[in-house]
Amino acid sequence: MVEAVRQGPIKRRGLMLVLSSPSGAGKTTISRMLLEREADLMLSISVTTRPKRPKERDGVDYHFIDQAAFDRMVQGDELLEYANVFGNAYGTPRATVSQALDQGRDVLFDIDWQGTQQLTEKARDDLVSVFVLPPSTEELERRLRARAQDPEEVVRGRMAKAADEMSHWAEYDYVIVNTDIEASVAEVREVLHAERLKRERQKGLRDFVEVLRAGS
Ligand code: 5GP
Numbered sequence: 001m002v003e004a005v006r007q008g009p010i011k012r013r014g015l016m017l018v019l020s021s022p023s024g025a026g027k028t029t030i031s032r033m034l035l036e037r038e039a040d041l042m043l044s045i046s047v048t049t050r051p052k053r054p055k056e057r058d059g060v061d062y063h064f065i066d067q068a069a070f071d072r073m074v075q076g077d078e079l080l081e082y083a084n085v086f087g088n089a090y091g092t093p094r095a096t097v098s099q100a101l102d103q104g105r106d107v108l109f110d111i112d113w114q115g116t117q118q119l120t121e122k123a124r125d126d127l128v129s130v131f132v133l134p135p136s137t138e139e140l141e142r143r144l145r146a147r148a149q150d151p152e153e154v155v156r157g158r159m160a161k162a163a164d165e166m167s168h169w170a171e172y173d174y175v176i177v178n179t180d181i182e183a184s185v186a187e188v189r190e191v192l193h194a195e196r197l198k199r200e201r202q203k204g205l206r207d208f209v210e211v212l213r214a215g216s
Contacts, residue, residue, distance in 0.1 A: 011204030014101040015195055016123060017041070018109045018116050018172075019188070021132035022162035024144040026178040030132060031110050033185045038192065041106045044097055047073065050088035053150075063093075081111070081118035086157065090115070101126060106192065113168035120171070128195045130188055131172035135179040 021027040035043055047063045049070050058064050065073075070089045073079050082091030092111065100107050109115070116129050134140040140162060144155050169175055174191050178184040199205065 010202050010208050012104045012196065013126070013201050013203050014040075014103065014105045014107060015128050015192075015201060016097070016101070016107050016109060016119060016126045017188075017192060017195075018111060018119065018127060018129040019132060020111060020113055020116055020129070020165075020168070020172065021178075022134070022140065022165040023158045024140050024162070025132045025134040026143070026181060026184065027110060027132045029181055030178065030184055030188060031108060033181070034108060034188060034192075037185070037189065038106070040104075041108050041192070042096075042100055044092050044107050044109045046090050046092055046111065047079075048088055048090045050086075050090070080122065081115040083112060083114035083118075085112050085114070086154075086161065092119075106196070113165060113171065116168075116171065125200065128174075128191065129172040130174045130176060130191060131169045132184065133166065133169065133175060133177045135177055 019027050019031055031043065035041055045059065045061075045063060047065050047070060049065065049067050050062070052058065052062075052064050056062065067089065070082075070091065073091065073093070074082060078094055079091035080094040080097055082089065084090075090111070092109065092115065097107050109119070111119075116127075119127055120129070134143070141159060144158060150158075176184050176187050195201070
Protein backbone atom coordinates (compact mmCIF):
# COMPACT_ATOMS: atom_id res chain seq x y z
CA MET A 1 0.00 0.00 0.00
CA VAL A 2 2.65 2.46 1.11
CA GLU A 3 4.87 1.32 -1.75
CA ALA A 4 2.11 2.09 -4.25
CA VAL A 5 1.90 5.60 -2.90
CA ARG A 6 5.64 6.13 -3.28
CA GLN A 7 5.80 4.82 -6.81
CA GLY A 8 2.61 5.84 -8.46
CA PRO A 9 2.41 9.22 -10.09
CA ILE A 10 -1.01 10.70 -9.47
CA LYS A 11 -3.24 10.11 -12.48
CA ARG A 12 -3.74 13.39 -14.30
CA ARG A 13 -5.84 14.63 -17.18
CA GLY A 14 -3.80 16.34 -19.89
CA LEU A 15 -4.31 20.00 -20.67
CA MET A 16 -4.58 22.00 -23.88
CA LEU A 17 -1.90 24.68 -23.99
CA VAL A 18 -2.75 27.29 -26.59
CA LEU A 19 -0.18 29.79 -27.85
CA SER A 20 -1.42 32.68 -29.99
CA SER A 21 0.25 35.82 -31.28
CA PRO A 22 0.53 37.95 -34.37
CA SER A 23 2.94 36.53 -36.97
CA GLY A 24 6.50 37.40 -36.04
CA ALA A 25 6.08 37.63 -32.28
CA GLY A 26 8.16 34.48 -31.85
CA LYS A 27 5.45 31.98 -31.08
CA THR A 28 6.73 29.30 -33.45
CA THR A 29 10.23 29.43 -31.92
CA ILE A 30 8.76 29.28 -28.41
CA SER A 31 6.64 26.26 -29.44
CA ARG A 32 9.65 24.43 -30.86
CA MET A 33 11.76 25.03 -27.74
CA LEU A 34 8.89 23.98 -25.46
CA LEU A 35 8.48 20.71 -27.32
CA GLU A 36 12.21 20.02 -27.03
CA ARG A 37 12.19 20.62 -23.29
CA GLU A 38 8.85 19.18 -22.21
CA ALA A 39 8.71 15.41 -22.70
CA ASP A 40 4.99 15.15 -21.90
CA LEU A 41 3.99 17.84 -24.35
CA MET A 42 2.96 17.00 -27.91
CA LEU A 43 2.10 19.34 -30.77
CA SER A 44 -1.32 19.35 -32.34
CA ILE A 45 -0.48 19.32 -36.05
CA SER A 46 -3.07 21.36 -37.90
CA VAL A 47 -4.40 20.85 -41.40
CA THR A 48 -4.14 23.81 -43.74
CA THR A 49 -4.85 24.76 -47.33
CA ARG A 50 -1.92 27.23 -47.29
CA PRO A 51 0.95 26.38 -49.67
CA LYS A 52 3.96 24.80 -47.96
CA ARG A 53 6.91 27.11 -47.28
CA PRO A 54 10.35 25.85 -48.38
CA LYS A 55 11.57 24.80 -44.93
CA GLU A 56 8.29 23.23 -43.84
CA ARG A 57 7.61 19.50 -43.81
CA ASP A 58 4.27 17.88 -44.50
CA GLY A 59 3.05 15.99 -41.44
CA VAL A 60 5.51 17.80 -39.16
CA ASP A 61 4.64 21.50 -39.38
CA TYR A 62 1.21 21.01 -40.92
CA HIS A 63 -0.75 18.49 -42.88
CA PHE A 64 -1.01 20.33 -46.20
CA ILE A 65 -4.32 19.52 -47.85
CA ASP A 66 -6.55 21.02 -50.55
CA GLN A 67 -9.83 22.82 -49.99
CA ALA A 68 -11.94 19.79 -50.98
CA ALA A 69 -10.21 17.62 -48.36
CA PHE A 70 -10.59 20.39 -45.79
CA ASP A 71 -14.32 20.68 -46.55
CA ARG A 72 -14.73 16.93 -46.13
CA MET A 73 -13.11 17.11 -42.69
CA VAL A 74 -15.46 19.93 -41.67
CA GLN A 75 -18.49 17.99 -42.90
CA GLY A 76 -17.33 14.85 -41.13
CA ASP A 77 -16.96 16.80 -37.88
CA GLU A 78 -13.30 15.79 -37.78
CA LEU A 79 -12.04 19.22 -36.70
CA LEU A 80 -12.10 20.45 -33.12
CA GLU A 81 -11.95 24.01 -34.40
CA TYR A 82 -11.22 25.70 -37.71
CA ALA A 83 -10.83 29.19 -39.10
CA ASN A 84 -9.84 31.20 -42.12
CA VAL A 85 -6.59 33.08 -41.53
CA PHE A 86 -5.11 35.35 -44.22
CA GLY A 87 -7.26 33.70 -46.88
CA ASN A 88 -6.28 30.13 -46.05
CA ALA A 89 -8.19 27.51 -44.09
CA TYR A 90 -6.66 26.05 -40.91
CA GLY A 91 -8.07 23.45 -38.55
CA THR A 92 -7.24 21.18 -35.61
CA PRO A 93 -7.88 17.44 -36.19
CA ARG A 94 -9.94 16.12 -33.30
CA ALA A 95 -8.78 12.49 -33.14
CA THR A 96 -5.32 12.75 -31.57
CA VAL A 97 -6.23 15.45 -29.05
CA SER A 98 -8.88 13.73 -26.95
CA GLN A 99 -6.84 10.53 -26.85
CA ALA A 100 -3.76 12.41 -25.59
CA LEU A 101 -5.74 14.26 -22.91
CA ASP A 102 -7.25 11.01 -21.61
CA GLN A 103 -3.74 9.53 -21.40
CA GLY A 104 -2.57 12.46 -19.29
CA ARG A 105 -0.48 14.02 -22.05
CA ASP A 106 -0.53 17.76 -22.67
CA VAL A 107 -1.17 19.12 -26.15
CA LEU A 108 0.30 22.33 -27.55
CA PHE A 109 -1.74 24.36 -30.05
CA ASP A 110 -0.29 27.05 -32.29
CA ILE A 111 -3.61 28.56 -33.37
CA ASP A 112 -5.14 32.02 -33.79
CA TRP A 113 -7.70 33.85 -31.63
CA GLN A 114 -10.65 32.47 -33.63
CA GLY A 115 -9.61 28.91 -32.87
CA THR A 116 -8.96 29.78 -29.23
CA GLN A 117 -12.48 31.18 -28.91
CA GLN A 118 -13.92 27.94 -30.27
CA LEU A 119 -11.82 25.81 -27.91
CA THR A 120 -12.81 28.05 -25.00
CA GLU A 121 -16.47 27.33 -25.76
CA LYS A 122 -15.94 23.59 -26.20
CA ALA A 123 -13.31 22.70 -23.63
CA ARG A 124 -12.85 25.51 -21.10
CA ASP A 125 -11.78 23.19 -18.28
CA ASP A 126 -8.97 21.65 -20.34
CA LEU A 127 -7.74 24.92 -21.82
CA VAL A 128 -4.79 27.08 -20.78
CA SER A 129 -4.28 29.96 -23.19
CA VAL A 130 -1.20 32.15 -23.58
CA PHE A 131 -0.92 35.22 -25.80
CA VAL A 132 2.56 36.24 -26.97
CA LEU A 133 3.18 39.93 -27.67
CA PRO A 134 6.22 41.36 -29.47
CA PRO A 135 8.29 43.90 -27.49
CA SER A 136 7.57 46.68 -30.05
CA THR A 137 6.09 47.33 -33.49
CA GLU A 138 9.60 47.91 -34.91
CA GLU A 139 10.78 44.56 -33.63
CA LEU A 140 7.68 42.83 -35.01
CA GLU A 141 8.35 44.30 -38.46
CA ARG A 142 12.03 43.42 -38.28
CA ARG A 143 11.23 39.80 -37.42
CA LEU A 144 8.68 39.53 -40.22
CA ARG A 145 11.17 40.80 -42.77
CA ALA A 146 14.06 38.71 -41.45
CA ARG A 147 11.99 35.62 -42.04
CA ALA A 148 11.90 36.47 -45.76
CA GLN A 149 9.96 33.40 -46.70
CA ASP A 150 6.84 35.19 -47.78
CA PRO A 151 6.27 37.60 -50.66
CA GLU A 152 6.33 41.34 -49.84
CA GLU A 153 2.55 41.74 -50.11
CA VAL A 154 2.05 38.90 -47.64
CA VAL A 155 4.41 40.59 -45.15
CA ARG A 156 2.56 43.88 -45.52
CA GLY A 157 -0.79 42.15 -45.15
CA ARG A 158 0.32 40.42 -41.97
CA MET A 159 1.65 43.62 -40.44
CA ALA A 160 -1.69 45.26 -41.11
CA LYS A 161 -3.43 42.33 -39.44
CA ALA A 162 -1.12 42.29 -36.42
CA ALA A 163 -2.88 45.20 -34.73
CA ASP A 164 -6.23 43.42 -35.15
CA GLU A 165 -4.86 40.18 -33.76
CA MET A 166 -3.31 41.89 -30.77
CA SER A 167 -6.70 43.34 -29.82
CA HIS A 168 -7.61 39.84 -28.57
CA TRP A 169 -4.98 39.72 -25.81
CA ALA A 170 -7.60 40.09 -23.07
CA GLU A 171 -9.33 36.83 -24.06
CA TYR A 172 -6.29 34.82 -22.90
CA ASP A 173 -5.43 33.42 -19.46
CA TYR A 174 -1.79 34.56 -19.63
CA VAL A 175 0.10 37.20 -21.63
CA ILE A 176 3.85 37.13 -22.31
CA VAL A 177 5.96 39.88 -23.89
CA ASN A 178 8.62 38.10 -25.93
CA THR A 179 11.66 40.32 -25.45
CA ASP A 180 14.04 37.45 -24.78
CA ILE A 181 13.26 34.03 -26.18
CA GLU A 182 14.84 32.05 -23.32
CA ALA A 183 12.95 34.09 -20.72
CA SER A 184 9.69 33.65 -22.64
CA VAL A 185 10.12 29.88 -22.88
CA ALA A 186 10.85 29.77 -19.14
CA GLU A 187 7.67 31.76 -18.47
CA VAL A 188 5.47 29.47 -20.55
CA ARG A 189 7.01 26.46 -18.77
CA GLU A 190 6.15 28.01 -15.40
CA VAL A 191 2.56 28.40 -16.54
CA LEU A 192 2.48 24.79 -17.76
CA HIS A 193 3.98 23.39 -14.56
CA ALA A 194 1.63 25.35 -12.32
CA GLU A 195 -1.44 24.43 -14.39
CA ARG A 196 -0.52 20.74 -14.19
CA LEU A 197 -0.90 20.96 -10.43
CA LYS A 198 -4.46 22.29 -10.55
CA ARG A 199 -6.49 20.12 -8.21
CA GLU A 200 -9.20 19.36 -10.81
CA ARG A 201 -6.61 18.01 -13.27
CA GLN A 202 -5.14 15.57 -10.77
CA LYS A 203 -7.81 12.94 -11.22
CA GLY A 204 -6.01 10.42 -9.03
CA LEU A 205 -5.78 12.66 -5.97
CA ARG A 206 -8.81 11.28 -4.19
CA ASP A 207 -7.47 7.71 -4.35
CA PHE A 208 -3.98 8.86 -3.48
CA VAL A 209 -5.12 10.63 -0.33
CA GLU A 210 -7.33 7.68 0.61
CA VAL A 211 -4.26 5.45 0.55
CA LEU A 212 -2.23 7.98 2.52
CA ARG A 213 -4.92 8.21 5.16
CA ALA A 214 -5.42 4.46 5.39
CA GLY A 215 -1.72 4.02 6.00
CA SER A 216 -1.53 6.48 8.86
P1 5GP B 1 1.12 30.38 -40.61
O1 5GP B 1 0.48 30.31 -41.96
O2 5GP B 1 2.05 31.55 -40.47
O3 5GP B 1 1.78 29.08 -40.23
O4 5GP B 1 -0.04 30.60 -39.54
C1 5GP B 1 -0.91 31.68 -39.66
C2 5GP B 1 -1.81 31.73 -38.46
O5 5GP B 1 -2.70 30.63 -38.44
C3 5GP B 1 -1.06 31.69 -37.13
O6 5GP B 1 -1.61 32.69 -36.27
C4 5GP B 1 -1.37 30.32 -36.60
O7 5GP B 1 -1.37 30.30 -35.18
C5 5GP B 1 -2.76 30.10 -37.15
N1 5GP B 1 -3.11 28.67 -37.18
C6 5GP B 1 -2.32 27.63 -37.50
N2 5GP B 1 -2.98 26.47 -37.40
C7 5GP B 1 -4.23 26.78 -36.99
C8 5GP B 1 -5.39 26.01 -36.70
O8 5GP B 1 -5.44 24.78 -36.78
N3 5GP B 1 -6.50 26.69 -36.31
C9 5GP B 1 -6.53 28.04 -36.19
N4 5GP B 1 -7.65 28.63 -35.78
N5 5GP B 1 -5.45 28.81 -36.47
C10 5GP B 1 -4.32 28.19 -36.86
